[in-house]
Amino acid sequence: MRHEFFASFDNAAWPVLWVDAAGTILRANNAAIQLFGQGLASGTARLSALWLPSNPVPAEQFLLQWTRSPSPTVSLHLRARAGQELRTTAWITTWSRDQQRYYLLQFPPGQPSEETDAQSLKQKLDCILQFGRTVALDFNNALTTVLGRASLLLTQLPPDHPWRPALLEIEQAAARGAEVAHELGSFSRDAHESHRLPTGNLNELVLRAVAVVRSKPSPPIVDWQIELERRLFTTRFHEGKLHQAILRILENAREALGPEGRITVRTRNVELTTPTRDRNVELAAGYHVCLEITDTGCGISPEILPRIFEPFFTTKAAAGHRGLGLAWVYGVVTSHGGGVAVSSQPGQGTTVRLYLPAEPVVAREPAPPGHLLQGNATVLVVDDDERVLRTVETVLRQFGYRVLTAPGGAEALALLGQPGLQVDVALVDLVMPRMSGRELIERLRRLHPRLPIVTTSGYVWPADATSQPADYLRKPFTAQELLWRLREALKDAEQAPTGTAVA
Numbered sequence: 001m002r003h004e005f006f007a008s009f010d011n012a013a014w015p016v017l018w019v020d021a022a023g024t025i026l027r028a029n030n031a032a033i034q035l036f037g038q039g040l041a042s043g044t045a046r047l048s049a050l051w052l053p054s055n056p057v058p059a060e061q062f063l064l065q066w067t068r069s070p071s072p073t074v075s076l077h078l079r080a081r082a083g084q085e086l087r088t089t090a091w092i093t094t095w096s097r098d099q100q101r102y103y104l105l106q107f108p109p110g111q112p113s114e115e116t117d118a119q120s121l122k123q124k125l126d127c128i129l130q131f132g133r134t135v136a137l138d139f140n141n142a143l144t145t146v147l148g149r150a151s152l153l154l155t156q157l158p159p160d161h162p163w164r165p166a167l168l169e170i171e172q173a174a175a176r177g178a179e180v181a182h183e184l185g186s187f188s189r190d191a192h193e194s195h196r197l198p199t200g201n202l203n204e205l206v207l208r209a210v211a212v213v214r215s216k217p218s219p220p221i222v223d224w225q226i227e228l229e230r231r232l233f234t235t236r237f238h239e240g241k242l243h244q245a246i247l248r249i250l251e252n253a254r255e256a257l258g259p260e261g262r263i264t265v266r267t268r269n270v271e272l273t274t275p276t277r278d279r280n281v282e283l284a285a286g287y288h289v290c291l292e293i294t295d296t297g298c299g300i301s302p303e304i305l306p307r308i309f310e311p312f313f314t315t316k317a318a319a320g321h322r323g324l325g326l327a328w329v330y331g332v333v334t335s336h337g338g339g340v341a342v343s344s345q346p347g348q349g350t351t352v353r354l355y356l357p358a359e360p361v362v363a364r365e366p367a368p369p370g371h372l373l374q375g376n377a378t379v380l381v382v383d384d385d386e387r388v389l390r391t392v393e394t395v396l397r398q399f400g401y402r403v404l405t406a407p408g409g410a411e412a413l414a415l416l417g418q419p420g421l422q423v424d425v426a427l428v429d430l431v432m433p434r435m436s437g438r439e440l441i442e443r444l445r446r447l448h449p450r451l452p453i454v455t456t457s458g459y460v461w462p463a464d465a466t467s468q469p470a471d472y473l474r475k476p477f478t479a480q481e482l483l484w485r486l487r488e489a490l491k492d493a494e495q496a497p498t499g500t501a502v503a
Helices: 002-010 030-036 038-042 059-068 114-156 164-185 202-214 239-256 325-335 386-398 409-416 437-447 479-492
Strands: 016-020 025-028 073-079 085-097 100-106 221-227 233-236 260-272 276-278 281-283 286-295 339-345 349-362 378-382 402-406 421-423 425-429 453-457 472-474 500-502
Touching: 016 030, 025 030, 025 038, 030 038, 059 100, 114 164, 114 386, 114 479, 164 202, 164 239, 202 221, 202 239, 202 260, 202 286, 233 286, 239 260, 239 286, 239 325, 239 349, 260 349, 281 339, 281 349, 325 339, 325 349, 378 386, 378 409, 378 421, 386 402, 386 479, 402 409, 409 421, 409 437, 425 437, 425 479, 437 453, 453 479, 472 479
Parallel strands: 221 260, 378 402, 378 425, 425 453, 453 472
Antiparallel strands: 016 025, 016 100, 073 085, 085 100, 233 349, 260 286, 276 281, 286 349, 339 349, 421 500
């Protein structure tokens, strides 16, 4: 039987190695000697002689680690004859005899290469990613109703109304849900992709974050000083993430105050001709925007200050804090290509400065107050989600607009076919069954080339997508964002004849 085993071993069509627990290659068959070289015929060669440094563990630790966590197949990087690199998959079996452990490593032909494995994995991830985008689409449609109605109610309540704090919490929670949905649909993106992010006005996020923190009940009594650069440069940012980061800094500042104190919030443009350093932040030459938040609270001791960005470090463990706040803020800002600098004096207060790369173009003004968003135009709203249709219609009618709704492209075209109907602007969902939003837009462009069209969707676009429309309103959106976008579309179309008459 022993003779028959070694005959089968030696004549196997693929390379086979018999290795002991110390990594000595006790026997190699003919195919293995042909692949790896004549040195394996000695019976004393070491597995480490075939091992390339690109393997995840050294050869001396590999067999022990595999024994602890066995797997039928393992991808290996080995040195073949004449030093050529071989990326292959080994089938491993093991047995014990006379208190000694032995391993059989087989390298059958036709095993998938790393490139094939990577391609297969990419296909699987693409399927999962597409599923995630589909879930995010439905989730964002639902959140549009929550966020739209909460923000609408906030525009109608006076600043001191007792319901405002609860509605602001709802709005904040919906925005956080939108962020989660966006992450679900885009988890395969690179962390550093600030060049792909939409441009915006940082002042808008700052004002929204301040409104949330100001709405919280006292104590402390806070004297808010808001000094925003009116001609702030444009920057690129992920709205949900950066909004949460600013909120955390403001909440830290508020918690640092005693019974009363002052929080000063400033934004400014920064133009550098040479690289500059602000504490731990290296600023490249060029344009930046800076958000500076200063409190008159207890300050941070010099011993603690260098550790504030460490994950899980906190001075408020007794209050249930997990020490992820500032570490998370740091991660968000640096993923935007920016930096965070902190200066503090115990007993005097703390200043946090956020720097973001900017473009030397003045950002658009923040969305105007509600009374400036009133309108009297006729809006055609096309969306296959009935909840979204009802929410958008409610918001627009509340602000003076006339509204026509359609659950799909065919219904929208039928509406526009009615004699004498006049439509001033259209809001079209891009992802709809039967006739897609893009197909509807193409037909609208042919029929009514002067009609301004705002596109919207809860779909999360791939990181490399080039097809996301320029005039785009991402779901979920607030009432103010919806009204502002329509107002801008109508303003851009002012040079065209008022309204698009449809005979």
